[in-house]
Amino acid sequence: MKILMVRPKPSAETIGLQHMMIVEPLELETLYALKRDSDSAVIVDMILEKRSFESFVLEHKPDVLCVTGYITNVSTIISYCQSAKKISNNIVTIVGGVHCEVCPENFENEAIDYRVVRNAAVIFTDLLNHIENKTDLPKGVFCKEDTLENTTLPAFDFRVPFPDRKSVARYRNKYFYVFHEKVALLKTSFGCPYQCSFCFCRIITNKLYSQRPLDEVIQELEQIEEIEIYIVDDDFLVDKKWLQAFIFELKKRNIVKHFLVYGRADFIAENPEMMKELAEIGLKTVIVGFESFSDTELDKYNKKTSVAMYKDTMAVLHREKIDVFATIIIPPEWDKNDFKNMVKVIKSLGIHFVNLQPLTPLPKTGVSYPEDQIIIDKYEYEKWDLAHISVQPEKLSVPEFYKEIMKAYNAVLYRPNVLWKFITTYRPLMLLKMLIGTYRVSKQYKNKIKEAEKHA
Ligand code: SF4
Numbered sequence: 001m002k003i004l005m006v007r008p009k010p011s012a013e014t015i016g017l018q019h020m021m022i023v024e025p026l027e028l029e030t031l032y033a034l035k036r037d038s039d040s041a042v043i044v045d046m047i048l049e050k051r052s053f054e055s056f057v058l059e060h061k062p063d064v065l066c067v068t069g070y071i072t073n074v075s076t077i078i079s080y081c082q083s084a085k086k087i088s089n090n091i092v093t094i095v096g097g098v099h100c101e102v103c104p105e106n107f108e109n110e111a112i113d114y115r116v117v118r119n120a121a122v123i124f125t126d127l128l129n130h131i132e133n134k135t136d137l138p139k140g141v142f143c144k145e146d147t148l149e150n151t152t153l154p155a156f157d158f159r160v161p162f163p164d165r166k167s168v169a170r171y172r173n174k175y176f177y178v179f180h181e182k183v184a185l186l187k188t189s190f191g192c193p194y195q196c197s198f199c200f201c202r203i204i205t206n207k208l209y210s211q212r213p214l215d216e217v218i219q220e221l222e223q224i225e226e227i228e229i230y231i232v233d234d235d236f237l238v239d240k241k242w243l244q245a246f247i248f249e250l251k252k253r254n255i256v257k258h259f260l261v262y263g264r265a266d267f268i269a270e271n272p273e274m275m276k277e278l279a280e281i282g283l284k285t286v287i288v289g290f291e292s293f294s295d296t297e298l299d300k301y302n303k304k305t306s307v308a309m310y311k312d313t314m315a316v317l318h319r320e321k322i323d324v325f326a327t328i329i330i331p332p333e334w335d336k337n338d339f340k341n342m343v344k345v346i347k348s349l350g351i352h353f354v355n356l357q358p359l360t361p362l363p364k365t366g367v368s369y370p371e372d373q374i375i376i377d378k379y380e381y382e383k384w385d386l387a388h389i390s391v392q393p394e395k396l397s398v399p400e401f402y403k404e405i406m407k408a409y410n411a412v413l414y415r416p417n418v419l420w421k422f423i424t425t426y427r428p429l430m431l432l433k434m435l436i437g438t439y440r441v442s443k444q445y446k447n448k449i450k451e452a453e454k455h456a
Contacts, residue, residue, distance in 0.1 A: 004062035011382035019437035029163035068097035184226035197366030237263035269312035
């Protein structure tokens with residue numbers, strides 16, 4: 001069969017990250033690796049393509065269309081399937097991705113034939129066999145009438161094949177992540193052992209945590225050509241024994257890479273020796289969810305960290321010259337003083353790069369607000385991007401809240417010492433890319449402010 005695999009283009013409404021990062025579509029590369037010898041497949045990355053989706057359907061004339069994405073892509077994914085069916089009703093449409101796994105009901109649509117809800121990386125070949133040869137439908141795939149209520153899902157199976165990275169050869173040079181050029185992705189584990197209330201990641205694996213075998217990870221890593229490796233585990237800094245063995249293998253095999261990972265502040269503060277060793281084998285940047293500088297808020301989020309430890313966290317990172325990207329949650333209860341205090345603490349901790357996320361009650365997480373306080377329609381999926389304000393602020397108006405977020409970004413990013421560091425560290429082309437990215441994000445925020453002022 002001819003298979004067209006598509007990564008959707010983000011909506012113009014979605015604020016943010018697509019201007020600061022475009023990374024390889026690892027999940028599609030994984031599915032590509034599972035196609036049968038008799039299949040031909042092509043991956044189209046609509047983030048990078050200028051042509052219309054329809055033109056690719058007309059060019060490739062697929063038997064099967066596969067689209068994966070996040071909550072912000074739901075409407076686009078549905079519209080792609082509708083367009084494909086309009087071109088030819090014989091095209092079989094398959095939808096997957098983390099949002100489909102948690103909220104398959106959002107993809108109940110005439111134009112969608114199959115929704116992959118569990119173990120996509122294990123059952124994809126069987127699904128192709130089912131479509132072509134009418135073999136049994138693998139468990140974990142929903143047909144039109146299936147729902148979470150009327151279907152029993154199989155147990156999680158976290159086995160994955162090596163992704164076929166050559167399947168996106170024509171795009172590879174263009175993948176980057178905030179200041180990191182030519183980035184490849186690697187996954188070494190699934191889920192997270194922690195239970196932060198706001199976090200969608202832990203819901204995807206139903207609170208389970210599973211690590212891939214080390215030898216498999218090392219073998220995959222050795223095959224990656226890029227130097228910059230973004231480890232997309234929800235939390236890479238979990239298991240000291242595993243990390244020790246990882247460090248040992250990298251040294252033994254003389255694997256030279258630069259790593260960007262997610263890690264918790266408490267692990268960093270409590271394991272300075274391990275952070276030193278990780279820095280020695282190429283750890284360059286850690287994305288740390290500090291979330292808040294108030295212990296009351298941290299407890300509310302079930303974060304299991306404390307503000308006091310953040311000084312130690314930053315001391316370790318500074319000592320080892322590891323950059324930090326900090327994420328901070330902005331709850332709707334904040335007033336102007338809370339914003340001021342956050343900026344003050346960020347500066348005092350020596351954090352240079354932040355991602356400020358208005359608290360967002362993502363579906364099926366532990367954060368919820370009464371419906372009359374939610375100001376984004378749940379079907380305006382493209383706005384559930386962790387950058388839009390989704391809950392009515394308590395003490396500020398919506399435009400004021402957006403303005404405070406912008407002010408805080410400017411206060412953190414546009415400091416002479418920070419700008420100097422960026423100028424002296426990164427190549428001019430990357431700086432230009434980031435400058436254009438931040439300009440676009442701030443334009444989106446300004447439009448949001450205007451829009452909110454109109455409705456005020
Ligand atoms: S926020 Fe981070 S530490 Fe907390 S549950 Fe999610 S991935 Fe784990």
